[in-house]
Amino acid sequence: MNNKYTIDKNRVAQSFSYAAQQYDNSTILRQQTADELLDRLSFITVQPKAILDLGSGTGRNISLLAKKYPKAKIIALDIAQAMLKKAKYKFQHGLNVKHWLPNYQNPVYIGGDADAMPLANNSIDIVYANLSLQWCDFEKCFAEIQRILRPNGLLTCALLGPDTLNELRQAWAKVDDYAHVNIFYDAHDLGEAMINSRLVEPVLDIDRITFSHKTAIALMKNLKEIGAHNINKSRRHGLTGKMTLRKVANAYEPFRHNGLLPASYEIIYAHAWRTKQPYGDTYDNNGTIKIPINQIYKRTAR
Ligand SMILES: C[S@@+](CC[C@H](N)C(=O)[O-])C[C@H]1O[C@@H](n2cnc3c(N)ncnc32)[C@H](O)[C@@H]1O
Secondary structure, three states, X not given: OOXXXXXXXXXXXXXXXXXXXXXXXXXXXXXXXXXXXXXXXXXXXXOXXXXXXXXXXXXXXXXXXXXXXXXXXXXXXXXXXXXXXHHHHXXXXXXXXXXXXXXXXXXXXXXXXXXXXXXXXXXXXXXEEEOOHHHOOHHHHHHHHHXXXXXXXXXXXXXXXXXXXXXXXXXXXXXXXXXXXXXXXXXXXXXXXXXXXXXXXXXXXXXXXEEEEOOHHHHHHHHHHOOOOOOEOOOOOOOOOHHHHHHHHHHHHHHXXXXXXXXXXXXXXXXXXXXXXXXXXXXXXXXXXXOOHHHOOOOOOO
């Protein structure tokens, strides 16, 4: 698919692997959205046997999911190997939430791309994805999620929306014409992609959070540390010089309020369900509808 959202996957894997060591230093946004998703799961009656933490990062949420669902198998999948390595280490050493949970099973760690997951059809009851799907090709990854979910299985996710970092985007626009800030999916496109992937009853809502930074350079440094810097294919390749960064910092200044620079984040929370039919019963891989022969009958002419 074309599009304004085209993503450089190698760059995603590299920047998150690079970020894995210092990643847990910048957690507030991620924890807030992760906990919101966990709270929302309390209203869901699914008793999962298998949960996928998709884009699991350094694994904080693996422990929380294991605590919430001690009998479930937790699968952590991430495109960045260094993230998985750190998640495994932290779980083994009890550095996340306590791992002496009754009946807990060791999580399974899988390196892979959400757009082509090495997981079987109909194998997962809940896909939990906190701030990871915005780095994916949403049509491919929703189709994959639909494929691996069991009938009546649930996708619950939080993603960054298009208003995220709009101040930084505007500041860069005054300096050059490249895409310096990731282009994130809007809620409408996401809902449509879910439906196109045959996920049903999607529900989406939007929240906005603003963080403050002393300088634009501090903000950009933070984005780099959390692996969230620009991965769009239309980005400018090569290093950004100090002069350019100073120009961006100056262009950011008009946003200063009460002595601080705001950085806005738009969070899209979404959930959707897998249909009741097991994969393959109703649709084949090409999306063709299959109707069992005993349900085909001739219409009587009126
Ligand atoms: C912002 S972090 C969130 C990590 C974790 N979910 C949390 O809440 O702490 C995004 C994670 O998604 C992973 N990721 C990005 N694109 C991915 C893809 N296509 N497939 C699998 N993982 C991906 C990154 O490597 C990173 O670990």
